[in-house]
Amino acid sequence: MSVIVYLENWEGKFKKNTFEAAQYAAKTAEMMGTEAIGVTFGDISDDASVIGKYGLSKVINLKGGDFTEFNNYKVAAALKDVASQNGGDTYIISGTFNGKAVAPVLAIQTEAGLITNVIDMPSSTSPLTVKRSVFSSKGLVSYSTDVANRIVVFIPNSVGVTEGEGSAEMSEGSVSVGDVPQSNVTDVDRVKGKIPLPEAERVVSGGRGMKGPENWGMIEELAEVLDAGTACSKPVSDMGWRPHTEHVGQTGIAINPDLYIAIGISGAIQHLAGVSNSKTIVAINNDAEAPFFKAADYGIVGDAFDVVPKLTEAIKKFKAEN
Numbered sequence: 001m002s003v004i005v006y007l008e009n010w011e012g013k014f015k016k017n018t019f020e021a022a023q024y025a026a027k028t029a030e031m032m033g034t035e036a037i038g039v040t041f042g043d044i045s046d047d048a049s050v051i052g053k054y055g056l057s058k059v060i061n062l063k064g065g066d067f068t069e070f071n072n073y074k075v076a077a078a079l080k081d082v083a084s085q086n087g088g089d090t091y092i093i094s095g096t097f098n099g100k101a102v103a104p105v106l107a108i109q110t111e112a113g114l115i116t117n118v119i120d121m122p123s124s125t126s127p128l129t130v131k132r133s134v135f136s137s138k139g140l141v142s143y144s145t146d147v148a149n150r151i152v153v154f155i156p157n158s159v160g161v162t163e164g165e166g167s168a169e170m171s172e173g174s175v176s177v178g179d180v181p182q183s184n185v186t187d188v189d190r191v192k193g194k195i196p197l198p199e200a201e202r203v204v205s206g207g208r209g210m211k212g213p214e215n216w217g218m219i220e221e222l223a224e225v226l227d228a229g230t231a232c233s234k235p236v237s238d239m240g241w242r243p244h245t246e247h248v249g250q251t252g253i254a255i256n257p258d259l260y261i262a263i264g265i266s267g268a269i270q271h272l273a274g275v276s277n278s279k280t281i282v283a284i285n286n287d288a289e290a291p292f293f294k295a296a297d298y299g300i301v302g303d304a305f306d307v308v309p310k311l312t313e314a315i316k317k318f319k320a321e322n
C-alpha cells in the first residue's frame with residue numbers, strides 16, 4: 001500500500017493548494033506507515049524540491065502529448081497507473097476545479113470509495129475515516145470506507161499548510177493512459193490580475209447594499225490593502241454589476257478563506273452555503289437584524305459607505321506602522 005497524491009501545477013508553477021495536498025498525503029502516509037508519492041503533469045518551471053518541505057520525498061513528473069492539455073480521464077488513468085506501479089491504494093486530491101473533475105473518473109476506473117468535501121485529516125486510516133461537510137456546509141459527518149482503494153478529496157484551504165524541512169526528488173515517469181474520452185477546451189477567457197477565489201486566503205465581498213457597480217471601487221481598495229480576492233452575491237452578478245466568476249454561494253463558487261468580509265449582503269441561506277466554511281467572517285450591514293450577523297464572528301452595524309473607507313484607512317495606517 002502507498003499514498004498517491006495529485007500535485008496540480010498552473011503553467012509549471014506550484015501553489016498553496018499543491019503544498020496542502022502534499023502535506024495531507026504525507027501525513028496520511030505516515031499514519032498508514034507507508035510512503036506518499038506525488039504525481040504532477042507537464043513541464044515544471046518551479047523547483048520541485050520545494051515539495052519536500054511539505055513532507056513528500058518522491059515526485060513523479062509525467063510529460064508528453066497526453067498531458068499538454070488537461071484531460072481528467074487521462075490524469076485519472078495516469079494516477080491509476082502510477083498507483084499500480086507503486087502499490088498505491090489511497091489517493092489524495094485537492095478539491096479544485098480540476099481535482100473535482102479527476103476524482104469521480106478515478107473512482108470509477110479504480111472501483112474506489114470516494115469521499116469528497118473532506119475538511120480534516122483522517123481520524124483513522126483503517127478503515128479510512130474522515131470528517132466531511134454536508135448539506136451545503138450546514139452539517140458535518142464522519143465518514144468511513146473499507147473499500148480496498150480509496151480517494152480523499154479535501155476542500156482547499158481546509159487543513160492548511162506548515163512549511164518544514166526536507167527536499168523532494170522529481171523524476172520523469174511513464175504511464176499508459178489508453179483510449180479515453182476526449183473533451184477539448186475551445187476557448188479560454190482568462191481573468192487577469194486577480195486572486196482566484198478558490199485559492200484566496202482573504203475575500204472581500206459586496207451585495208445589493210452596495211447600490212450599484214459604480215461603488216465597487218471601495219470594495220476593490222479594501223481588497224487591495226488586504227491582498228484579498230473580490231466576490232459578490234448572486235443578484236449582484238445577475239444584474240451584471242460584477243462578473244459571474246465572483247458569485248459565491250450555493251449556486252456559485254464555494255470558498256474557504258481565512259477571512260471573509262461581507263459588505264451589504266443580507267446573509268441568505270443560499271449565500272451562506274458557499275461562504276460559511278470561512279475561518280473568520282466579518283459582516284458589515286446597516287440593518288442590525290440582517291441574518292448575516294448570526295453567522296458572523298464580527299459584525300459592524302453601519303452604513304457601508306461610511307464604514308468601509310474608514311476600515312481601509314485604518315488597515316493602511318496599521319500596515320504603515322507595523
Ligand SMILES: Cc1cc2nc3c(=O)[nH]c(=O)nc-3n(C[C@H](O)[C@H](O)[C@H](O)COP(=O)(O)OP(=O)(O)OC[C@H]3O[C@@H](n4cnc5c(N)ncnc54)[C@H](O)[C@@H]3O)c2cc1C
Nearest residue numbers: 207208209233234249250251264265266270271286287304
Ligand atoms: C435556488 C437559489 C439559489 C441561490 N443561490 C445563491 C448564491 O449562490 N449566492 C447568493 O449570494 N445568493 C443566492 N441566492 C439568492 C439569495 O436567496 C439572496 O436573494 C441573495 O443572496 C441576496 O443578495 P444580497 O444579500 O446581495 O441582497 P439583499 O438581500 O437585497 O441584501 C442587501 C443587504 O444590504 C444591506 N444594506 C443596504 N444598504 C446598505 C448600506 N448602505 N450599508 C450596509 N448595508 C446595506 C441590507 O440591509 C441588506 O441586508 C439563491 C436563491 C435561490 C432561490
